[in-house]
Amino acid sequence: MKSLRKIITRSILLTATIALLLVAINMAFATNWMFKYSGNQPLKYAIADISDGLTNTEGTYALNPSATAMMEKQYVWAMLIGRDGQVIWNKNLPGDIPRHYTLTDVASFSRWYLNDYPVSVWEHPDGLLVLGDPKSSIWKYNITSTEDTISHIPGFLAGFLILNVVAALMLALFLGLWLYHKLKPLYDGITALPKKEPLTLPTSGVTGEVARILNETSVILLQQEQQLAHRDQARTEWIAGVSHDIRTPLSMVMGYASELENNLILPAAEQNQARIIRQQSQRIKALISDLNLASKLEYHAQPMELARVSPAALIRGVAVDFINDGLPAPYSLVVDVTEEANGPILLCDQALIRRALTNLIDNSIRHNPRGCAIKLSVIKSTVGLAIKVSDDGKGYPPELIKNSGGLDESLLLGNHGLGLIIVRRIMKIHGGSVVFENLPDGGCTASLVFIS
């Protein structure tokens, strides 16, 4: 949910920024435009200059050269209307322009147009100077406004700006909420995908297509999950079936070999051979059992019976079983625990953890034929708890240590049979891990790490 909220917040902020930026750009543009085109001040002066340049010398009007240049630059034609309404001077005056004007005519064209020519007028000592622009080149409009209105313009502009800002923010918020509303089902759907449940998101509206794809994806994922589970189950059952079938003939091998081993009529050599057959059958039995357990652990077919137990009691039990079963002389086994570890602080399947510890101790014994001192201990840490099996023997092969994290199981298998694989898988289904380390002073430690 946090990430969706983040996306929406960012989106609101972004939209608001864009809207405000647009307002700012528009205002800058408008201001610039107003300054650049609205006043047309130089023109005013130009008209005055042109007017000044038109002089009467002994009854003849003439436009001096500089004024002529100015006029030709901006206007098409010019005329001077005398006080009687008669045109008394003109320059380039088109034929369709009248030569006589009444007061009404003057009032009209000074405000609007003269025969569609936009015109500017200026007071001349001898009358009225009229300058004509080309047709359709200038838009003329008279604005009348009360003083009151004009005086309110600054406040008006400020209000306009505030309204813009508020509108932009509201829009951004609305857009954000709308987006949130639309995206939330999709977000929920995507978060629900890993739970491997079929999704039924509504497929109407803007996000309908995406929702439909998500729904289909969830079905596909579910099917794959079922297929995988089915395959895992088939594999586990296959291994269980094979091991079941091997056990019956193996019962015969083991049973009769054992009988021959104890048959006093047989020579000692034959009895010894029978003993070897019996021992190897027992090894096969252990291997089958390991294979079965390893497969069940891997494919989650092993039922877990979780209970809160005392880790100290657990390791004492394992150690005492080893010692009472007759631990050979070159080996020693000690338990090192604090009183705290007597408490029921470990949630685990007791039988499986006993199995893991037994495998680790067996491993220490098998790889140190000359004997070693084995120590079992419990360490409490901030993340949880670790049960350690240490020995002062020859240690683990370096490649096993190196790959301790993402350990390749073939490596475990290569060196140690199924024993360590079972340990690893037992820890995996407990949500923990097993860490193999060699100690600087010789020997090694395997830690069963439980995360609480």
Place this chain on the structure above:
Amino acid sequence: METNRIKTIFEAKLLVVDDEPEIINLLKTILHQAGFAQVISAENCRQARELFALEKPDGVIFDVTLPDGDGFSLMQELRQQSNVPMLFLSARDEDENRLLGLGLGADDYITKPFLPRELVLRLSGILRRVYQPLLTKPPAEECLVLGAVTVNFKSGIVQTSDGEKTLTAKEHALLKKLWQNQGHIVTADSLCRSAWDDDLYGYENTLMVHIRRLREKIEVDPSQPQYLLTVRGMGYKLATETKP
């Protein structure tokens, strides 16, 4: 139970139920050699029911997978009619979980492949437990002799050269547990379960106090115990003989 006719466990009539004739032969060989004279067999549930009703065996060994049903249901069915010892021979590891989980009332289970000696030992053990009380008289006195000290578990009295001392109930329970496992280490946890029927947590000091009092009663020099030994980090052990 019609068990009065049995004089020794080897007179017990045993019914073996397994669909593999080879296994039946093996079992018959093993059991005959062990001294069991009467072994009858059935290859499926139907035969087993008939023979059980007809022959009234004194013990049954079942396979779990049978052609016309499974051994668990068959056993439950026969258990309703009789209390004779019943033992499972199973070829699947998961059967162990079912047996433990369901509490079917089977007396024991053995996984295939099995060692003949193991089968005979377990079977004899069960038969003896069920029939022995009728066959032989229980040992008159439950006594533990530790050098000059004799512990009578029946009366809870410790006889020493200094005179008699009485064991408290807890001391009695602790010493009896140690005695049953004499020569072996008993964890502090199982001692605690025997005496207080609880986990060790919280009883650590209490247990130590009781062991010290026990030593005062059975050891010549309680600070240098000869019999009731501490196994550091694990528990205690009742030594079989004094250290030289």
